Amino acid sequence: MSSFDIGIDLGTANTIITIGGKGIVINEPSVVAYDKKKHRVLAVGSDAYKMIGRTPEYIVAVKPLRDGVISDHETTEAMVAAFIKKVSGSMMLKPRIILCVPSSITDVENRAVIEAALSAGARKVYIIKEPIAALIGAGVDISKAAGTMVVDIGGGTTDIAVTSFNGIVQDISLKIAGNTFDEAIIKYISYKYKVLIGEKTAEQAKMQISNVYDPDENKKMVVKGRNLIKGLPEAIEISEKDTYEALKDLVEEISLGIKNVLERTPPELVGDILNSGIIMTGGGALLKGFDKYIHDAIGAPCRVADNPLECVARGVEAAFGLSEELLDGFEKISLYRYK
Ligand SMILES: Nc1ncnc2c1ncn2[C@@H]1O[C@H](COP(=O)(O)OP(=O)(O)OP(=O)(O)O)[C@@H](O)[C@H]1O
Numbered sequence: 005m006s007s008f009d010i011g012i013d014l015g016t017a018n019t020i021i022t023i024g025g026k027g028i029v030i031n032e033p034s035v036v037a038y039d040k041k042k043h044r045v046l047a048v049g050s051d052a053y054k055m056i057g058r059t060p061e062y063i064v065a066v067k068p069l070r071d072g073v074i075s076d077h078e079t080t081e082a083m084v085a086a087f088i089k090k091v092s093g094s095m096m097l098k099p100r101i102i103l104c105v106p107s108s109i110t111d112v113e114n115r116a117v118i119e120a121a122l123s124a125g126a127r128k129v130y131i132i133k134e135p136i137a138a139l140i141g142a143g144v145d146i147s148k149a150a151g152t153m154v155v156d157i158g159g160g161t162t163d164i165a166v167t168s169f170n171g172i173v174q175d176i177s178l179k180i181a182g183n184t185f186d187e188a189i190i191k192y193i194s195y196k197y198k199v200l201i202g203e204k205t206a207e208q209a210k211m212q213i214s215n216v217y218d219p220d221e222n223k224k225m226v227v228k229g230r231n232l233i234k235g236l237p238e239a240i241e242i243s244e245k246d247t248y249e250a251l252k253d254l255v256e257e258i259s260l261g262i263k264n265v266l267e268r269t270p271p272e273l274v275g276d277i278l279n280s281g282i283i284m285t286g287g288g289a290l291l292k293g294f295d296k297y298i299h300d301a302i303g304a305p306c307r308v309a310d311n312p313l314e315c316v317a318r319g320v321e322a323a324f325g326l327s328e329e330l331l332d333g334f335e336k337i338s339l340y341r342y343k
């Protein structure tokens with residue numbers, strides 16, 4: 005990978021950009037602030053994140069990839085272009101770009117993102133599938149003719165895939181992931197305590213007091229919200245048991261998704277997975293007890309990759325190196341040349 009190679013993990017929640025030789029140069033929320041009147045980007049990433057919910061009508065500060073679907077082409081393209089500009093500002097040569105996009109986006113949306121990269125100055129654009137990048141980034145050798153299983157739980161989607169010999173054998177993408185977990189916590193707390201909490205509060209509760217395997221009723225946290233009956237602000241104490249109740253059905257659905265993929269996987273590869281285990285990546289893999297839950301439910305060993313939030317980005321970065329080795333293997337490792 006040379007310094008003119010840019011890797012982009014365009015995630016629903018976070019965008020991580022790598023540059024050859026420098027590693028990760030940007031790791032910021034996938035948010036853009038856009039002036040609709042003047043058709044220009046005002047801020048991107050962390051700066052735009054601070055503006056959410058605080059802008060006048062003609063400025064939008066949005067997460068354009070929320071829930072793994074592109075809600076707005078124009079803002080998504082603008083965000084991608086702004087991120088690329090931010091990292092390639094002083095580069096004289098046009099970069100090669102590998103993009104990892106949410107698996108659930110449509111071909112048209114995919115094309116919009118590719119166009120954005122090209123118009124931002126890319127010489128060539130490649131696309132890599134998220135499960136493949138996640139496994140490479142987790143340090144797994146996917147080139148062998150042996151089955152490996154990855155469960156990447158991001159902000160918008162959970163991608164479950166079985167790979168062998170550099171390719172995807174079976175996969176599924178569920179629209180259940182970090183954002184849905186946050187929403188479920190909001191819903192449960194408003195139902196049980198009649199207090200409406202915000203998205204950021206729910207996310208904090210998920211990170212601090214969630215255990216989907218072995219919840220501890222004594223592990224508590226104070227959250228602030230609005231009492232739905234009185235309409236006034238209120239602070240309440242919630243416990244790990246509450247977040248468990250909120251999340252248990254969603255965790256079970258993900259485990260059913262894993263079963264579904266395994267049922268469609270050839271038996272030889274299932275045997276490999278029983279030996280080598282399931283690898284979990286993405287921010288959702290940090291949910292406490294998730295690996296133990298999957299281990300029990302599926303009966304195969306399960307481990308969370310080191311630094312799960314960065315696996316896809318690291319995999320995208322490494323894919324440039326693999327492209328030399330696998331010259332016409334671009335297809336095989338799910339990369340393709342666009343131009
Ligand atoms: N410690 C933690 N415990 C539970 N969830 C966490 C933790 N840290 C981060 N997350 C969640 O991980 C999600 C973001 O993960 P990630 O960056 O892998 O998603 P993404 O790549 O942007 O999304 P996608 O792959 O779906 O497009 C967020 O929903 C965030 O709340």
Ligand SMILES: [Mg+2]
Binds near residue numbers: 134159286316
């Ligand atoms: Mg991701």
